[in-house]
Amino acid sequence: MQSGISASTELHSAFQTLVNDESSRFLLATIADESLVPLDTIASQSPSDFHADLALLAPHLKPNAALYILLRRSPSRFVAVTYVPDAAPVRQKMLFASTRLTLVRELGSEKFEEQVFATTAEELTAEGWQRHEAHVAGEQPLTQEEQDLQGIKEAEAQESGGTGARRVQTSGHLSMRVDEGVVEALEGLKDEGKDENLVQLKIDVPTETITLVSATAGCTAAALSTSIAADEPRYSFYRHKTDSGAAPILFIYTCPGTSKVKERMVYAASRGFVVSLAETTAELPIAKRLEFTSPEDIGPEAIDEEFAPKEEKKTGFAKPKRPGRR
Template identity: 45%
Template sequence: MQSGISASKELVSQFNDLLGSPSTFGLLINIANEQLQPIQTLTSSPGSSFASNVDTLLTPHIKEKEALYIILRRYDSSPALVAVTYVPDTAPVRQKMLFASTRLTLVRELGSEHFRETIFATNAKELTSQGFEKHDAHTALDAPLTEEEKSLGEVKRAEQEAGAGTSKREIHLGTHMAMPMGEDALAALKGLAEEGGEGLVMLKVNPTTETIELVPSSSSSSNPSSIADLVQAISPSEPRFTFFRYTHTHNGSEESPILFFYTNPSSNGGRVAIKQRMLYPLMKRAVLEVASREGLNVDKKFEVEEPSEITEDGVLGELHPKAVQSRGFARPKRPGGSSSVQIHTCLTQYIPPEQKHHGTFKSNRTLDRAGHHRHHWTRETTIHQQKSPSPDPVAVLSTFYSTKDQKYLVKSVPRHSEHSFFRQDLLTPYVEYMATHPRSLLVRICDFLGASGYSLGRILRLAPSHHIVMENIMYGRGRSEAKKRGGGDNNNVDWEDWDLKPTSYFYPERDIADGALTSEATKSQLADEFHDKIRLDKEQADEFFRCLEEDTRLLAEHGAVDYSLFLVRMHTTTSTPSGSGPGQEPDAAAASSPEAVSEVVLEEVAPPTEGPSVPPGPPSWRTGIASADGKYIYRASILDFFWAKHKLQPMVMTVLIKLWNLLISKQGPMSITTTPEEYRQRFLKMCRSYVEVVGESSVE
């Protein structure tokens, strides 16, 4: 629970009475003695309408300075209830924070399935019959979609209509993924669950029709007798979901467990393969749930990339693990003078073993990688840097580690308000969004780790409890610098980077007493400023702005603010053409060829066959976009989208800044206290101001 407040027994009892009595119009609820307590039941007269009940029964109980929870019966069909949180602007600050942080608890404890919608009101006029009419008119408006989004929606509707009437069953994943499974596949799963049936069922996703299909099996592969035969039956070039009855002898007795193998080969490139790699990890859990409903109980699950990784010894080792003799605690070795340390040494001195928070997050890690195994970041790592103090007054240091191959960063997320927001509110939407937007500018987060228990370091705030693993947008810089020192072919590549945020907000370190109270070192940690232009052609600029619009819309919808655009610029000069001496300008045609420059530079800074720099098609902002004049290669990514306005700590900060503006000096909001949509618009305006479309005036 977000505030530690729970529903009382009296509230649960009166809520059950409300559900069973159609004549009961509503229930008023308050917070008393750290519990949700019922105040009064509103009973309607026969034949009265919702509008008349609101004006006659509800309005007299609405007060200008007192927060209130309201449950109303509004609809004839189930779910029939509406949950209203009324927090007036003039209510005491503590009451505002308490009611806002408990509103989700109210719905969750009473049962979210009973509520069709939740409403947050701050003005008494919103809780009149006219206020509800305005609310209905607003929700009935179509979403502001771009032409591309509208056309995509029409295509999806046409596909659904074309598939109507076929004998299929929908697989549902959350509220956003649905994929039908054919009856032949369902029958095969049911047959595998029965003794004596076929011992192998393989399923695949048809990316064109977006259906789960049964893979036809030949007579030689329908009943593999060993793991080696199974490996031969699984496609080495396409992903597969494989269910296999493995009959073998162990300790003198015959056993036949059901095994599940998810294979996703990385050797098959191309756009079609990328779409398949996005669909399969999202559908894995749903396929397992359908198999369970058909009576097929899976005893062991395996997830590998190549079928060749499946071995009989490995399977037997998982099915029948050998007893390991426990050893006493071994004190971890000190890192000493070496910059290379074991990441588990750094993290477990104060933190218990970490575990994933969300099963579907593994899907996001899978869909972008090529040959990325878990051991790439769980083994030896190198300390990359320690982040300097953040510009906000409640800053907590974040620590960065980089993997040994420099492809990934491990960043601590020490604030509870940040990691709880990402885990509870943004994680699932982020995964689903990234699966359908391969060219997104949002940083690729590959894993989210959290401590499973308490420890001395967490209690004393000496060690963070949560970490994220994300792609390193600076990947390749180390190779370039090494070649420079060694006199290699990459002497002409220089790297620059900027962490860009709108600087027109109120920054206490900079704006209070003109910054005289803060050291220059602290002020230098504020957002960077980019004193140049990103020169792009029109097609590049349009794609850049489109990605920014879509990505920031997702963040604003979930309340995120204070994110930044991390811009990397690789400066390159073409080799001097024949006939040109030192100091002379290179050939103009060569200098203005972004394709030629891109090929030369990306060959060094973005290997085309390894993650995280595998492009989802042509070169992207992840791998490097050549400027229109051919002088630079740019990378860009949106980072640090963990600060959410509806969490308790941000709400406290917002109140403090409002009091400062009211009582001391009107400076306006900080980037961490403004509204999500206002920050989004100012962020987009900043990004547009940095772009210059070649052949046109600067984009403002």
């Protein structure tokens, strides 16, 4: 989902100042009049202690207002933070979530080593950031030799067209990590001879990695409501057999009302990437894109309705009525 909002000239200028001025630690930005605009620049008080400078953000983090924070992690390392508190207005939440990729892309995605999505002010304190760093560091506790071997394997997978876990760039969207087996499962839906006709994907929210949940065989339209997870969001790709014998591919996005706010934001903002991944990387033609709050709402009637011929109501020429007497 893209919002159509773009970065203003003022924001470009303010970010360039942040990049060039090593005494600047934070650049705050928001959305105003359908544009990304700067709010304030905060100078560092402890140039050698990033964690100590995080205390400078506290007065600017409101419990009911979203905010973009572009921060200098070190002299040449920058991080883009999207702060969307739970108490922010719903429309604001969706707008900030759907525009965060645009913000980074327009300012130069190569300048940011990381993107962070926060829903509480506590996450942007020294303690909260250290927990984040520990989590990221714990994702790949590899030795240098293991890292080199992993790099070789990923390079080989890319050379051979494999689907090892790696970052994927799709047209019009930033890159995201795509886990092993995702693209292969999507490509399998093109083969009508295969039994698997329902592929479910999810996002590992902390790492924003697209992962494969399952590839289900012989799923009917009537079984979709019980086959798709009802306790968390899902991206589902379904090969539907129509009465005419065709087998179009449906993209079905479900997001239960019980989903966490952060889940909703990340899934909504990443939906376009997943569709593009299927269409461009897996070369999977998507015939219809459907969205439901709960899998319980999905049924044969709802699916068949999408393919029912639209009846055009024809009306004959009506002769104008004769004006009445005055």
